[in-house]
Amino acid sequence: MDLTLRVWRQEKSEARGRFKVYRVTDVRPDMSFLELLDVLNDRLTLAGEEPIAFEHDCREGICGTCGLMVNGHAHGPQLGTATCQLHMRLFSDGDTIVVEPWRAAAFRVLKDLVVDRSPLDRIIEAGGYITVSAGSAPDANVTPIPKEAAEAAMDAAACIGCGACVAACPNSAAQLFTAAKVAHLGLLPQGQPERWSRAESMVETMERFFGSCTNHGECEKACPKSISIDFIAMLNRDFVRAKWKNRSLAGQKR
Ligand code: SF4
Numbered sequence: 001m002d003l004t005l006r007v008w009r010q011e012k013s014e015a016r017g018r019f020k021v022y023r024v025t026d027v028r029p030d031m032s033f034l035e036l037l038d039v040l041n042d043r044l045t046l047a048g049e050e051p052i053a054f055e056h057d058c059r060e061g062i063c064g065t066c067g068l069m070v071n072g073h074a075h076g077p078q079l080g081t082a083t084c085q086l087h088m089r090l091f092s093d094g095d096t097i098v099v100e101p102w103r104a105a106a107f108r109v110l111k112d113l114v115v116d117r118s119p120l121d122r123i124i125e126a127g128g129y130i131t132v133s134a135g136s137a138p139d140a141n142v143t144p145i146p147k148e149a150a151e152a153a154m155d156a157a158a159c160i161g162c163g164a165c166v167a168a169c170p171n172s173a174a175q176l177f178t179a180a181k182v183a184h185l186g187l188l189p190q191g192q193p194e195r196w197s198r199a200e201s202m203v204e205t206m207e208r209f210f211g212s213c214t215n216h217g218e219c220e221k222a223c224p225k226s227i228s229i230d231f232i233a234m235l236n237r238d239f240v241r242a243k244w245k246n247r248s249l250a251g252q253k254r
């Protein structure tokens, strides 16, 4: 296939960005989207031009670093797929593909397609952990956990922290990310000691950086791990309960 790429180029955060057009020839359908960018970068390097900066690591859909807007879709048009697992067979000869970084006020563009996703780390720092000593790996089934809870916690734990939910949301909300992180700990016994402080503190940190959720549901569609927005309902419920519990813990009257 021969393709035309319109790629966002921006030298640094403070610089003005713009789209630059590149022709890429001989693209194979079995290439991944990141391999397409590799091929383009090789050609740019050989021509003495600055290669396009983009993030990647695992290239197998588990690290969450490779987020790009492809033709206006976070991670491209294929549901439940990270950019690194998007294949060129989805596109046709002669297509023009627009490639941009995540667009969200909280995610500053650092260079070209690379954004600063550290506001997601601030949310994790606010409570996305357990402090009980879990010791060494216990024998299976030592702690009885209902199957439904274990499965839901596993579904939530699939979040790879890519930020596509933020990029797809018209409000740039991080509710789906936060909900997944709160749920995968809050559903398990080990996560109970900090359940209420975690929910309150992670939501309040989230609101410092990101917009508010108004139930558009775009996040669920963009999520490469198909995390359900049901977790947002669970987060909202835990947050309201946390407000009561935490007041009560602080010795105040309910
Ligand atoms: S909830 Fe989905 S889209 Fe959001 S950060 Fe996690 S994996 Fe990415």
Ligand code: FES
Pocket (backbone or CB within 6 Å): 055, 056, 057, 058, 059, 060, 061, 062, 063, 064, 065, 066, 082, 083, 084, 085, 160
């Ligand atoms: S490079 Fe790791 S999820 Fe895409």
